[in-house]
Amino acid sequence: MRRQIPLLITFVVGTLLIVSVFIPPFGELETTFNIWFDIIAVFAFFLGGGNLLRVHIDKLRKKKRDWPFSIVTIAGFVVMLAAGLFKINNPGDIASAVDAPGSLFSDIFNSVQYPLSATMYSLLAFFVASASYRAFRAKNREATLLLIAAFIILLGRTPFGVLVTSWVPDSTSLLQIPNMAIWIMNAPNLAGQRAIIIGIGLGVISMSLRLILGLERSYLGGEK
Amino acid sequence: MGQPDTAPLDTAVFADSGAVTVAPVESLLAEDHKYDNGRAVDLSWVPSIDDQLVDSKALGYRVYRIVDGGEADSLADLPPFAAAFTDGSVERGHSYVYFVSALSPSGEFPSVHTAPVKPEREWINLSRGWLFLIMLFISAAVIFFVETARRGKKLFVRKIAGLEAIDDAVGRATEMGRPVLFIPGISDMDDVETLAALTILGRVSRTIADYDSKIFMPVSRSLVMTAARETLKASYQSAGRPDAYSDDMVNYVTDEQFGYVAAVDGLMAREKPATVFLLGAFFAESLILAETGNSVGAIQIAGTARPAQLPFFIAACDFTLIGEELFAASAYLSGEPRMLGSLKGQDVGKALAMIVILVGVVAMTMSEAWDVGVMENLRAWLVRVFSTS
Amino acid sequence: MPNLGVIISLLIIFGGLAWLLFRSLTGREVKRRVIFVFIFVAVAAPILFPITFEEHATPVVRDLFDRIETLPRGSRVLISFDYDPAMAPEVQPMANAISFHCLTRGHKVVCMCLWATGQTLLSNTINDVILPEFPNIIDGVDYVNIGYKAGNEGVLNVIVSDFKKMFPTDVNGVPLDSVPIFDEINSCADFDLIVALGGGRPGPKEWVLFVGDPADVPVGVGVAAVVAPQLYPYYPRQIIGILGGIKGAAEYESELAHRHEQFADMDKPGLNMMGPQTLAHITIMAFIVIGNIAFFTGRRRKDR
Numbered sequence: 044m045r046r047q048i049p050l051l052i053t054f055v056v057g058t059l060l061i062v063s064v065f066i067p068p069f070g071e072l073e074t075t076f077n078i079w080f081d082i083i084a085v086f087a088f089f090l091g092g093g094n095l096l097r098v099h100i101d102k103l104r105k106k107k108r109d110w111p112f113s114i115v116t117i118a119g120f121v122v123m124l125a126a127g128l129f130k131i132n133n134p135g136d137i138a139s140a141v142d143a144p145g146s147l148f149s150d151i152f153n154s155v156q157y158p159l160s161a162t163m164y165s166l167l168a169f170f171v172a173s174a175s176y177r178a179f180r181a182k183n184r185e186a187t188l189l190l191i192a193a194f195i196i197l198l199g200r201t202p203f204g205v206l207v208t209s210w211v212p213d214s215t216s217l218l219q220i221p222n223m224a225i226w227i228m229n230a231p232n233l234a235g236q237r238a239i240i241i242g243i244g245l246g247v248i249s250m251s252l253r254l255i256l257g258l259e260r261s262y263l264g265g266e267k
Numbered sequence: 268m269g270q271p272d273t274a275p276l277d278t279a280v281f282a283d284s285g286a287v288t289v290a291p292v293e294s295l296l297a298e299d300h301k302y303d304n305g306r307a308v309d310l311s312w313v314p315s316i317d318d319q320l321v322d323s324k325a326l327g328y329r330v331y332r333i334v335d336g337g338e339a340d341s342l343a344d345l346p347p348f349a350a351a352f353t354d355g356s357v358e359r360g361h362s363y364v365y366f367v368s369a370l371s372p373s374g375e376f377p378s379v380h381t382a383p384v385k386p387e388r389e390w391i392n393l394s395r396g397w398l399f400l401i402m403l404f405i406s407a408a409v410i411f412f413v414e415t416a417r418r419g420k421k422l423f424v425r426k427i428a429g430l431e432a433i434d435d436a437v438g439r440a441t442e443m444g445r446p447v448l449f450i451p452g453i454s455d456m457d458d459v460e461t462l463a464a465l466t467i468l469g470r471v472s473r474t475i476a477d478y479d480s481k482i483f484m485p486v487s488r489s490l491v492m493t494a495a496r497e498t499l500k501a502s503y504q505s506a507g508r509p510d511a512y513s514d515d516m517v518n519y520v521t522d523e524q525f526g527y528v529a530a531v532d533g534l535m536a537r538e539k540p541a542t543v544f545l546l547g548a549f550f551a552e553s554l555i556l557a558e559t560g561n562s563v564g565a566i567q568i569a570g571t572a573r574p575a576q577l578p579f580f581i582a583a584c585d586f587t588l589i590g591e592e593l594f595a596a597s598a599y600l601s602g603e604p605r606m607l608g609s610l611k612g613q614d615v616g617k618a619l620a621m622i623v624i625l626v627g628v629v630a631m632t633m634s635e636a637w638d639v640g641v642m643e644n645l646r647a648w649l650v651r652v653f654s655t656s
Numbered sequence: 657m658p659n660l661g662v663i664i665s666l667l668i669i670f671g672g673l674a675w676l677l678f679r680s681l682t683g684r685e686v687k688r689r690v691i692f693v694f695i696f697v698a699v700a701a702p703i704l705f706p707i708t709f710e711e712h713a714t715p716v717v718r719d720l721f722d723r724i725e726t727l728p729r730g731s732r733v734l735i736s737f738d739y740d741p742a743m744a745p746e747v748q749p750m751a752n753a754i755s756f757h758c759l760t761r762g763h764k765v766v767c768m769c770l771w772a773t774g775q776t777l778l779s780n781t782i783n784d785v786i787l788p789e790f791p792n793i794i795d796g797v798d799y800v801n802i803g804y805k806a807g808n809e810g811v812l813n814v815i816v817s818d819f820k821k822m823f824p825t826d827v828n829g830v831p832l833d834s835v836p837i838f839d840e841i842n843s844c845a846d847f848d849l850i851v852a853l854g855g856g857r858p859g860p861k862e863w864v865l866f867v868g869d870p871a872d873v874p875v876g877v878g879v880a881a882v883v884a885p886q887l888y889p890y891y892p893r894q895i896i897g898i899l900g901g902i903k904g905a906a907e908y909e910s911e912l913a914h915r916h917e918q919f920a921d922m923d924k925p926g927l928n929m930m931g932p933q934t935l936a937h938i939t940i941m942a943f944i945v946i947g948n949i950a951f952f953t954g955r956r957r958k959d960r
Contacts, residue, residue, distance in 0.1 A: 065399050066391060067302055067390070074813055077810030078810065078814065080457065091519055091522060094489050098518055140803070140827045144783050149776060153780075156523075157776075160525045160741035161744060163525035169696075170558040172692070174558055174583045176947045177947070181948055194944070197940060198937070200903050201934040202709040202711075202930070232885055232888070236885060239574045239577070239589065239590045241617070241620050242591040243590040243594075245405070246592075249612060250594040253598070253609055258413070258606065261468075261470070261597065343840050355818075355843060523740075524856075551880065574886045576882075
């Protein structure tokens with residue numbers, strides 16, 4: 044029963060949503076289901092937050108490895124929650140926007156969350172360099188093509204790309220680096236992206252059919 | 268239906284004398300919106316001849332509606348050059364008449380009324396007929412091959428290097444005494460990639476349980492955590508090792524993308540996993556995770572259906588499942604004939620796509636380069652067939 | 657004319673790269689942390705000693721610019737801030753430039769977000785650009801902030817046919833029925849242009865699939881550079897213009913500064929960041945060359 048009910052729900056909802064694409068009176072069903080998911084998504088916030096607190100309080104109580112960092116996690120969680128719920132320092136009343144300028148929520152977001160996230164994202168600059176150094180080796184024909192394309196795109200995204208081939212006449216403008224970069228993006232890259240997207244679409248259809256028909260059940264826990 | 272009547276109307280009803288007059292709109296047509304639940308009416312008209320790009324006298328248009336012979340209500344104000352409007356607030360069982368006024372600084376200049384139109388419900392969206400047939404064809408192909416496989420016919424499926432390497436990768440972790448790290452992406456359970464990752468987890472965790480390796484699985488969504496715990500528990504039970512399972516194997520970190528990445532990177536640096544699985548929906552954090560895994564010397568098997576992240580995984584990981592290979596993985600790993608049959612059905616869809624692309628390219632080339640009329644018709648037909656709106 | 661700081665930085669970087677190139681001829685690989693140091697200097701130096709380059713809008717950027725420029729005054733533009741602080745360095749300059757452009761052209765701007773983190777970034781655009789540069793505009797008449805709604809594609813599926821069902825009020829709790837901008841807006845189909853900013857999910861692709869294409873509303877996008885390639889299949893039909901990464905932002909800012917004097921005097925972070933990007937790209941290209949030389953000379957030594 045524990046597996047039958049989720050499978051039945053999956054089958055009914057999946058089938059109804061497919062049908063709703065072709066039968067207009069059922070079109071509003073899709074809107075209704077989406078609103079229901081909206082509600083479930085909001086409740087998931089409670090689930091996640093509660094679990095996070097439970098894990099870190101447990102770590103703190105049992106003094107597990109690296110437990111001092113759990114204090115930081117819990118403190119950050121509680122402070123932001125309070126700041127957003129009670130609109131601490133908000134210029135307006137409790138119904139005002141949670142991120143109104145001058146509010147504690149907005150100040151912490153702008154001074155902590157924003158720079159920390161941007162810092163993590165900026166690690167990509169370093170990792171792109173180290174990955175490029177390691178990966179772009181002309182080991183074989185395909186790798187050499189990849190190397191050449193990467194070079195053209197890298198150069199084409201800078202003003203030097205314009206300078207290097209500025210002498211090329213307009214009649215052969217495709218040989219200018221920025222134009223070559225644009226051609227690589229619009230022709231071979233586009234073709235490859237489209238092929239991958241078509242393959243993914245078909246993969247999703249196949250996977251979704253397996254899920255709707257109950258052939259694929261391991262996401263529910265264990266073999267079928 | 269919806270044709271303008273011939274009764275003369277007072278024009279310039281609302282204008283002051285000596286004012287700026289504009290010609291009303293012409294050919295106002297009201298039609299029931301096709302293939303809906305009777306909730307919309309489409310209006311179209313030819314804009315006022317005084318609605319010009321330069322020195323225009325018309326300021327815009329105002330749409331009026333009369334319900335069941337009652338009073339005229341203003342429905343919407345539209346900018347200049349507007350020539351169409353959809354009234355999405357109608358109900359079945361009522362009769363609607365419309366007129367559109369051209370607006371000038373001096374007032375309004377209404378058009379003739381439309382004939383009454385009654386919105387109707389269509390039960391079948393015929394404009395998506397081709398989409399339905401294509402969907403049926405591909406679904407039928409999947410089901411056909413599933414049934415064929417069920418009856419015992421052997422189906423050829425090419426080797427996928429990343430999936431062949433899973434057993435060796437887990438074995439490596441066991442020999443080195445280091446854990447396996449499984450990252451199911453950062454999307455929620457409503458993303459089919461996450462479901463694909465969890466179905467692979469079900470297969471991979473069976474191997475991990477058999478080999479008695481350790482697994483860490485930090486997740487970014489609480490619903491994924493719950494599902495992953497169920498999957499792992501069942502795998503350990505079916506491997507006969509229920510005592511080896513612990514809820515601590517799967518823990519929720521944070522929904523925030525880079526907070527999650529920071530936590531996982533820290534875990535990689537401290538625990539130094541021998542094997543890392545990066546399967547599911549990834550975004551900008553893909554390269555950060557993959558490079559960190561590479562720096563600790565882990566063997567990495569990645570898979571995602573995000574084309575933007577594939578290049579990063581290919582550059583930084585040992586094996587990469589590209590797009591559809593991620594969805595095929597669970598069928599492939601199970602080895603079950605019915606699951607493999609669904610892969611063959613997918614291939615039929617791909618064959619159809621390749622044929623249509625080839626025909627379309629030839630048709631388009633011939634119609635553009637040599638103006639071959641029949642090819643232009645073929646091209647237009649293909650666009651109509653594969654259009655979803 | 658580059659200043660002394662720039663010259664010294666360039667000398668350090670290129671000198672170091674030349675030394676690594678020499679080492680690579682002996683088959684020696686470069687350690688990861690050395691690469692990181694070079695990237696740090698290549699990015700930090702142009703920030704400390706600014707160097708800017710002239711930018712010209714490419715067709716994918718110019719198409720979006722021209723659309724906003726030529727829309728009739730009073731057109732309704734929906735801007736969706738679907739990104740987080742991580743993407744903000746790339747996308748925020750675009751958000752600011754596009755918002756400025758729309759309001760300069762007299763368009764009615766509706767701002768919303770499908771990401772919870774987008775709400776604060778949206779507020780930043782309003783507080784840093786909209787309010788200071790347009791002190792006379794009125795909230796609700798010229799622009800409105802309707803905030804964030806959870807539900808991803810579910811939100812799009814609803815607003816494509818009934819906007820107010822999903823957003824009954826603006827971010828301050830004012831019912832949209834009494835917001836003048838929304839007098840003429842019942843659904844997404846009533847907008848003249850949608851600008852989707854971001855690059856994750858939900859993002860530009862979802863806007864095209866669930867709103868732009870079904871409701872036949874033009875969609876322009878501003879995305880992080882890594883996402884731009886996957887949107888080219890939709891250009892120019894479903895997506896009318898693409899701003900990709902810092903370069904896209906720089907090109908848009910450059911075009912905007914040429915056509916609108918008021919913007920020429922404003923801060924242009926996209927253009928400012930092209931200096932670090934250019935130097936970083938050159939450094940990466942140099943490392944690729946060094947890596948290949950080390951690989952081939954090392955292999956030749958092994959064969960011997």
